[in-house]
Amino acid sequence: MIKYFLITIAAIFALCCQLIAEEKTNSASQSDHQYKGAFDTFYNYIRILNKNELTEENIRKLFNENFCFHGNPNLILSTHDDIKNFYHSIRNKTYPAICHPYKFTALKLHKLSYLPMTENSVKIALLDVFVTTPNNTPRKKMSFIYSLVFNEENNSWLLNSIEEVRVKNYPEWNRVNIRNEFKYSLKVPINKLKPLLASELK
Numbered sequence: 001m002i003k004y005f006l007i008t009i010a011a012i013f014a015l016c017c018q019l020i021a022e023e024k025t026n027s028a029s030q031s032d033h034q035y036k037g038a039f040d041t042f043y044n045y046i047r048i049l050n051k052n053e054l055t056e057e058n059i060r061k062l063f064n065e066n067f068c069f070h071g072n073p074n075l076i077l078s079t080h081d082d083i084k085n086f087y088h089s090i091r092n093k094t095y096p097a098i099c100h101p102y103k104f105t106a107l108k109l110h111k112l113s114y115l116p117m118t119e120n121s122v123k124i125a126l127l128d129v130f131v132t133t134p135n136n137t138p139r140k141k142m143s144f145i146y147s148l149v150f151n152e153e154n155n156s157w158l159l160n161s162i163e164e165v166r167v168k169n170y171p172e173w174n175r176v177n178i179r180n181e182f183k184y185s186l187k188v189p190i191n192k193l194k195p196l197l198a199s200e201l202k
Helices: 002-051 056-062 080-099
Strands: 063-070 075-077 104-118 121-132 137-151 156-165
Touching (some): 002 056, 002 104, 002 121, 002 137, 104 137
Parallel strands (some): 063 156
Antiparallel strands (some): 121 137
C-alpha cells in the first residue's frame, strides 16, 4: 500500500514538472508576441540577405541610421547608403569567400533567442548555418547578437546594431521556435560544422 502511494506521488510530481516546463516554453512563445514586429524585421532581413535584394529601399525599411557593428574598434554606418554598401560587400564578397570553392545558397537558423531590454528595444541572438552547393549542403556556423529598436516616427522595428559572438558563447536567453522557412534542417549535426568568427576572417 505504501509502495503504491509513493509511486502515485512520484507520478504526480513528474506530471507537475512536465506541466511547469511546458508552461515556461509556452510563456516564452507568448512573450515573443510583444516583440513580433522586431522578429518580422529580423526575418525580413535574413530573407533579403539570402535573396541578395539589398536595395536602398529595403535597407531603409530594416535598418536604423548610425547602425553600429560592435567590435574593436566599433564601425558606425551613418547613412543607409553606407549600410547598403557594407552588407552588399558581405553578401557578395565575404559569403562567397567563406563558402569557397562552393557557392553560397542561404543562411539557415539553428537557434534563435531574445532578451527584452525595454518595451521599445530587444536583443535577438542567432546561431546560423551557411548552406551551399551542391544539394544545399551545410558548411559553417556563426553567431551574432542584433539589437532592434522601435521607431515611433515610422511605427516600425529597425535593426540598430550587431555584435559577434563565439558559437560556444551563444546566449541561451528566451528561446523561440524558428519559422519553417528559415529553420536549419540538421542535415549535418550542428557540432560537425566549423565555427567562424567574423573578426577572424581574412
